[in-house]
Amino acid sequence: MTRAHTPSIPPVIEADEAEYRDSGVPSTVAIFGHPLHPLLVTFPIAFLTGALGTDVGYWLTGDSFWARASFWLIGVGIVSGLVAAATGMSDFVKIDRVREHSAGWAHMVGNVAALTLSAINFWLRWNDQAGAILPIGLILSLIVATLLAITGWYGAELIYRHKVAVIGYGPNHRPQ
Structure with missing residues (x-):
C-alpha cells in the first residue's frame, strides 16, 4: 500500500517516514531471530568497566583483594x-x-582497541597484580571504560538509527 504525495506533507517528512518503515537487517548470528551480539556485549562491558571500579578500590584502600579482582x-x-x-x-x-556507515567502523575499531589495551593491561598484571595498577593499570582501565562508552554509543547508533542486527523474520513476517 503506497500513499499518494499530499501537498500538506513536506517531502522531507515523507522520506523520514520511509526510513522509519525500513524493517532493518537481521543479524548474521541469531537464535530464533534474536541477535546474539547485543546480548553478548553486556558481559565484557560489565567486566572491563568493573575493572576500573576495582582499580579505584585498590587505589583508595591499598587492599590486594581489589588488585586480584581487577586481574x-x-x-x-x-x-x-x-x-x-x-x-x-x-x-x-x-x-x-554496517560497513556503509562510519558508526560501524568506529564501533569495530574502538572495540578492537579496547580489547588490545585490555590484553596489555592483563599482561602487565600477570606477575604483579597490585604493582601494575598505579598508575598505568588504572589509566588503561579508564581508557578502556571510556572507549567502551563511545563504542557502545556507536553500536546503539547502528541498531536504532541504521536498523542493523534487529530481530528479523523476513519480508512476509507480520507481528502478532
Whole structure:
C-alpha cells in the first residue's frame, strides 16, 4: 500500500517516514531471530568497566583483594569480549549496511582497541597484580571504560538509527 504525495506533507517528512518503515537487517548470528551480539556485549562491558571500579578500590584502600579482582575481571572481560567480537565481526563482514556507515567502523575499531589495551593491561598484571595498577593499570582501565562508552554509543547508533542486527523474520513476517 503506497500513499499518494499530499501537498500538506513536506517531502522531507515523507522520506523520514520511509526510513522509519525500513524493517532493518537481521543479524548474521541469531537464535530464533534474536541477535546474539547485543546480548553478548553486556558481559565484557560489565567486566572491563568493573575493572576500573576495582582499580579505584585498590587505589583508595591499598587492599590486594581489589588488585586480584581487577586481574580476574580483565581476564574474563577479554575472553567474553572475544566471543562478542566474533559475533560482531560476522555482522561487520556480512552486512553491507554496517560497513556503509562510519558508526560501524568506529564501533569495530574502538572495540578492537579496547580489547588490545585490555590484553596489555592483563599482561602487565600477570606477575604483579597490585604493582601494575598505579598508575598505568588504572589509566588503561579508564581508557578502556571510556572507549567502551563511545563504542557502545556507536553500536546503539547502528541498531536504532541504521536498523542493523534487529530481530528479523523476513519480508512476509507480520507481528502478532
